Amino acid sequence: MAVLRFQALNQLPNLPIIDVKAPSEKVSDYFGENAFGLSKMKETLSPDVFQRVEHSIRKGKRIDEELANAIASAVKVWAISKGCTHYTHWFQPLTGASAEKHEAFFDITDKIEVFRGSALLQQEPDASSFPSGGIRSTFEARGYTAWDPSSPIFIIEKTLCIPTLFVSYIGEALDFKAPLLKAMEAIDNAATRVCQLFDRNVNKVVPSLGCEQEYFVIDRGLFNARPDLVMAGRTVFGHNPARGQQLDDHYFGSIPTRIYNFMRDFEIEAWKLGIPLSTRHNEVAPSQFEVASIFEDLNVATDHNQLIKDVMDKIARRHNLKVLFHEKPFAELNGNGKHNNWSLNTNTGVNLFQPTSSARDNLLFLIFFISTIKAVHDHDDLLRASVASAGNDLRLGINEAPPAIISVFIGTQLSAVLDELETNGNIEIEKGDNLYMKLGIDKVPEIILDNTDRNRTAPLAFTGNKFEFRAVGSDTNVAEPMMVLNTIVANQLSQFYKEVNKLMDNGEDRRLAIIEILRKYIKSSKKIRFEGDGYSESWLKEAKKRGLSNFTDTPRALDAYLTEGTKKLFAAHKILSENEIQARHETLLENYIKRVQIESRIIGDLALNHIIPTAIVYQNKLIENAKGLKELNLDNKAVIKSIEKISEHINNVRESTLQMIEERKRVNIIPDTRKKAIAYCDDVREKYTHRIRYSIDKLELFVDDEDWPLVKYRELLFLR
Numbered sequence: 001m002a003v004l005r006f007q008a009l010n011q012l013p014n015l016p017i018i019d020v021k022a023p024s025e026k027v028s029d030y031f032g033e034n035a036f037g038l039s040k041m042k043e044t045l046s047p048d049v050f051q052r053v054e055h056s057i058r059k060g061k062r063i064d065e066e067l068a069n070a071i072a073s074a075v076k077v078w079a080i081s082k083g084c085t086h087y088t089h090w091f092q093p094l095t096g097a098s099a100e101k102h103e104a105f106f107d108i109t110d111k112i113e114v115f116r117g118s119a120l121l122q123q124e125p126d127a128s129s130f131p132s133g134g135i136r137s138t139f140e141a142r143g144y145t146a147w148d149p150s151s152p153i154f155i156i157e158k159t160l161c162i163p164t165l166f167v168s169y170i171g172e173a174l175d176f177k178a179p180l181l182k183a184m185e186a187i188d189n190a191a192t193r194v195c196q197l198f199d200r201n202v203n204k205v206v207p208s209l210g211c212e213q214e215y216f217v218i219d220r221g222l223f224n225a226r227p228d229l230v231m232a233g234r235t236v237f238g239h240n241p242a243r244g245q246q247l248d249d250h251y252f253g254s255i256p257t258r259i260y261n262f263m264r265d266f267e268i269e270a271w272k273l274g275i276p277l278s279t280r281h282n283e284v285a286p287s288q289f290e291v292a293s294i295f296e297d298l299n300v301a302t303d304h305n306q307l308i309k310d311v312m313d314k315i316a317r318r319h320n321l322k323v324l325f326h327e328k329p330f331a332e333l334n335g336n337g338k339h340n341n342w343s344l345n346t347n348t349g350v351n352l353f354q355p356t357s358s359a360r361d362n363l364l365f366l367i368f369f370i371s372t373i374k375a376v377h378d379h380d381d382l383l384r385a386s387v388a389s390a391g392n393d394l395r396l397g398i399n400e401a402p403p404a405i406i407s408v409f410i411g412t413q414l415s416a417v418l419d420e421l422e423t424n425g426n427i428e429i430e431k432g433d434n435l436y437m438k439l440g441i442d443k444v445p446e447i448i449l450d451n452t453d454r455n456r457t458a459p460l461a462f463t464g465n466k467f468e469f470r471a472v473g474s475d476t477n478v479a480e481p482m483m484v485l486n487t488i489v490a491n492q493l494s495q496f497y498k499e500v501n502k503l504m505d506n507g508e509d510r511r512l513a514i515i516e517i518l519r520k521y522i523k524s525s526k527k528i529r530f531e532g533d534g535y536s537e538s539w540l541k542e543a544k545k546r547g548l549s550n551f552t553d554t555p556r557a558l559d560a561y562l563t564e565g566t567k568k569l570f571a572a573h574k575i576l577s578e579n580e581i582q583a584r585h586e587t588l589l590e591n592y593i594k595r596v597q598i599e600s601r602i603i604g605d606l607a608l609n610h611i612i613p614t615a616i617v618y619q620n621k622l623i624e625n626a627k628g629l630k631e632l633n634l635d636n637k638a639v640i641k642s643i644e645k646i647s648e649h650i651n652n653v654r655e656s657t658l659q660m661i662e663e664r665k666r667v668n669i670i671p672d673t674r675k676k677a678i679a680y681c682d683d684v685r686e687k688y689t690h691r692i693r694y695s696i697d698k699l700e701l702f703v704d705d706e707d708w709p710l711v712k713y714r715e716l717l718f719l720r
Contacts, residue, residue, distance in 0.1 A: 002709045008221035009711075012719055015219075017258055018319050020265045027271050035274035037152030044074040053602045057149050061238040068117030068147075075153060076105065076115035079143040079160040087115060087160035089123040089145035092176045094475050094587045098306050099166075101125045102159055119145050120162065130166075130172055130589060133583030142169040148177060151303045156311070168298070174431035174477035177299070179575050183486040183576045184298055185571040190493035191344055191352065191368070197500065197510065197584050198364050204347040207486055209301035210466075212339040214283055215310060215472050216324040217719060223322040231602045232595070233326035233475075234391070236689070237611070239697040240332050241714035245285045255284045258319065258720050259289065265468065266315040266653050273311070284400065286336040286717040295343065298486070300496055302479045305338070308588070311473075327391035327473040330713060331693075336474030337397030342485060343466040346370060354465040363514065367496065370418070370521050372467060373408050375492035376460060377525035379569070380406035381549050381560035382488065383460075384471070386481040388554040388588070390595040392473035396533065397552070402459040402471050404557070405543045405550045407530040415531065421515070422522040451491075458532030487575050496521075533624050554592045555677035559587040562682055591679045594682045598666055603692055607657045610709045611696050614648055618703045619646045646702050649695040656695075660688035 023030045032039070038057070042050050049070045056063050063071070078167060079087065088100040105113040121144045130143070145164035154161050166175035173179050184207055191205035223229050228236040245251075255263065263280050270277050279292035293304060309325060316323045318518070328335040344352040350367045376383060384406050397403040459471040471659070472481050496517060503513035527546040532539060545552060551557035560566060561581055570576040576584070622643050629636035663683050670676040 003192060003709060004225040005222075005711050005715075006707065008219065011221055012219060015221075015258075018261055018265070020261050021492055022264070023272075030268075031271045032152075032274035034155040034272040035152040036078060036154065037274065039079065040072070040152075041071070043079060045070060059265040060150075063121070063147075063149055065117050065121065065511065070117075070119050071628055072115050072117045072120040075120065075160065076113065077606070079115075080105065080113060082155050083158050084160045085153060085158060087119070087162065088123065089147070089164040090161040091125075091145050091164045091166040092306060092477060092479065093174060094133070094176070094584070094590070094591075095131060095165055096475070098157075098310060099125070099130070100161065101394075103340050123164070125166075130174060132168070132589045133586030133588075133590070135640070141273050143167065143174055144169070148181070148299070150181075150297070151300050152274060154307070156307075157314070158294065164416075173488065173576065174219050174297050175427070176477045176483070177302075179475050179580075180302060180479040180486075181299060182573070182575045183483045183490065186575065186633055187486045187493070188515070189488035190490040190497065192346075194367060194493050195346055195364070196353070197497075197514075199348065201348055202346045202350075206345050206347075207298040207350070207482075208343050209298045209347055209478070209482060210293055210295040210341040211301060211305045211308075211478060212279075212290055212337075212341070212404040213290065213305065214290050214334075214336040214338065215312070216288050216329055216336065217262065217316065217321050218287055218324065218716050219337045220317070220320045220322045222716055222719070225711045226716070227606060228599075228602050229322075230323070232598075232599045233324065233718075234329040234394075235331070236599055236603050237606065237696045237700070237710060238695055238713045238716075239700040241448060241712070241717065242719075243714075245333055250282050250286050251284045252290070255282060255289075256720050258321070261424065262316060262319040262321055263289070263291075265318065267310050269315060270308060273304075273307060275308060276307075283334065285330070287720075288334060288336070295341070298342075298482055301606045302477070302482065305478055309634070325475040327389070327475060328394035332399070332716070333717075334399045335401050337395065337401055337470060338474045338476060338478065340469040340472050340473045341463070341466045341480055342469060342482065351465055353462075353467065365433055366417075366421075366518060367463070367514065368564070369410075369414075369492075370518050370525075371492045371496055372489050373410070373528060374521040375488040376406065376408055377528035378492070379484075379488040379565075380528060381551070381557075382484055382561075382569075383481070383565055384549065385557045385560040385637070386484040386553070387471045387473060387476060388557040388592075389473055390554060390592050390599075391475055391478060392471075393553050395473060396471065401455075402457055402599055403534045403539075403550075404471075404552050405534070405539070405548050406459050406471070406528070407534065407543070407548070409461040409531060411462065412531070414462065415529065418522050418529075422519055422526070454538070458530070459534075460573055468512070484607060487573055490573060491569055517710075525640070553678075553681045555589060555674060555681050556590075558585055558588050561588075586673055589673045593673070593677050596665065596685050599689065600660060600680075600684050604657050604661055606694065606710070607653050607692055612653060612697060614709050615699050615703055616652050618707050619650070621704075622646070633671060638671075642702060648697065649699050649702075651689075652686075652695040653692055654698070656688050656692045660684060660692065663688065 038054060041053055045053065051066065053071060054069055086102040088102045088106050090098060092099050093099050096155050105115055107114040125143060125145060143166060145166050148163045148165055150165035151369060165178045167178060168174055187207055189207050192202055194393040195202035195205060226235065247289050267277050271381065276294045276296060277291055278294045281290055283290045293301065296304065313324045346352065352365065355362055384404060395401045461468045461470065469481060469485065472478060498518050503516065504510055526549065530539065562585055566580050567581060570581060622639050626636040626639045626643065629639065667676055667684060670679055
């Protein structure tokens with residue numbers, strides 16, 4: 001394998017820099033040219049048909065086949081004019097990746113290109129090989145994809161892609177999109193009712209999302225020379241280089257030319273697809289970068305984030321690069337997160353998480369702000385479960401990633417506002433031209449944008465006009481954590497609305513009733529608020545004292561999906577049935593098992609077939625050296641000491657690897673999925689993989705660099 005390593009290293013200086021040219025100097029000239037959304041429909045459909053389509057999309061109404069035929073006809077003409085020969089329903093099964101099954105426009109019987117409304121609305125891909133968590137038998141192959149008209153159709157690689165839901169034969173969700181759309185409807189209904197306490201003109205509330213996507217970029221040749229990266233998406237071995245991220249010189253630094261050209265190429269393709277990318281920069285770790293999009297409707301933003309990863313991977317190939325989305329591809333360096341910036345917006349143009357200088361508007365802000373904190377407090381374990389994965393377990397709690405303990409950071413100013421509201425016992429409402437609340441201070445303080453510092457260790461932080469969910473892993477489909485967040489907040493807003501109406505029915509003033517309820521929420525959810533260092537030992541002790549959970553592994557974190565509270569929550573808002581919840585839980589456990597199993601197998605392969613033989617060959621060289629020194633009556637103690645240390649590490653690697661393999665065999669026959677996942681966590685990953693890695697990383701320092709089979713960290717991270 002060392003041959004592959006040095007071949008890749010030798011090729012690096014000769015790799016061409018791919019020149020990138022944009023279609024136009026102005027992005028506005030080509031933005032969205034490969035997307036067929038409402039603006040494109042308006043250009044291609046008759047005014048009457050467009051009005052019907054727009055009404056159906058905005059109201060979430062079903063599009064009938066007659067209307068679908070008109071849309072399909074326009075889409076076909078547009079797609080073929082762009083060079084498309086095929087179309088596909090693009091969906092997001094529980095694998096976490098996107099899926100597609102291409103169909104040709106060309107009808108061999110009629111010798112013409114055909115695309116009917118029925119094909120736009122629904123398709124039937126084989127569902128038997130997608131994970132379903134036992135929701136259906138393997139022989140039950142039917143699965144349906146149904147068009148989601150709220151997300152724009154797009155073209156990628158001459159194929160027309162239609163965003164769709166994916167459900168079973170009897171309508172059970174087999175994807176991430178269907179529950180997300182239901183959660184969006186739930187929060188729309190709940191938030192709109194609350195808003196109408198203040199403004200009857202509000203008839204819709206839409207959750208929005210802006211994602212900050214972190215990723216590593218390395219040379220593709222070096223990537224191919226690392227079997228662990230190819231198979232598991234992360235390095236299972238690798239000694240830290242002398243220089244890592246400790247100088248902080250990579251963060252926001254000058255972007256290397258090869259990476260810059262890749263970024264430009266990727267951005268151009270993303271802009272053509274209508275993805276509103278706005279930011280690019282170097283991240284903290286060497287070879288780590290970030291791309292961020294501006295806010296979009298949550299459903300569209302979710303689709304676009306999935307699409308971003310697909311497009312990045314394709315464009316990277318043009319530049320002989322490889323993008324790594326794994327949450328922890330390199331030990332002891334920053335992992336990859338995906339910061340989810342989430343807010344709620346009304347049809348009247350109000351961001352419900354935007355504080356103002358108006359006390360009246362701030363009362364509405366406080367309802368949504370405090371209700372969100374209360375929702376996180378009541379369902380913190382479920383929120384933790386929504387970001388649980390084998391990769392994220394390795395990231396959370398170190399190198400600027402938030403800890404596994406869910407908490408909310410709101411900053412000193414807002415903390416003072418909530419503390420004052422909680423403790424003040426004589427609240428009065430003064431009416432007049434300038435309505436304000438007396439909270440023991442003159443009035444509600446003016447809360448301005450960016451009034452707090454940013455806390456990198458906070459899993460969920462309020463950052464001025466939005467909540468930033470920082471615990472989400474970079475390879476995660478954001479639909480799952482966003483589905484959970486929107487559902488729990490919708491549930492809390494519904495509860496708030498009921499409580500307000502109950503007090504008002506008893507004759508209490510509306511504003512006084514609101515304040516009374518908010519004070520209660522502040523008191524009952526106070527323990528979830530934390531302003532300090534999430535990495536400190538004192539926080540671990542304090543969190544335990546407060547009764548906050550600290551699930552550091554996925555199998556146990558996922559238990560939150562099966563609690564009675566979770567089942568009632570999802571049932572109340574018609575998000576997931578009990579059967580669908582259990583299936584999701586089973587699928588997530590199976591995914592965890594398979595990923596740790598793959599890691600264990602690649603560790604065994606590399607350790608026994610590559611590392612140990614290489615170390616023995618080098619050890620034999622040292623033995624010959626020691627003999628030669630002795631024959632010359634020279635001191636060979638240092639060489640012998642090296643031989644002993646190498647022998648010690650070889651023995652540890654061999655014994656631990658063989659024990660791990662035997663343990664894996666034992667674990668594999670455990671019938672219960674949860675018990676098997678926990679065993680893979682405790683008895684395979686935790687017990688053996690770290691022990692094996694320690695010795696192999698030490699051997700990397702002993703063995704001659706020319707013999708070492710694996711591409712080293714310094715080469716992966718610093719050579720481009």
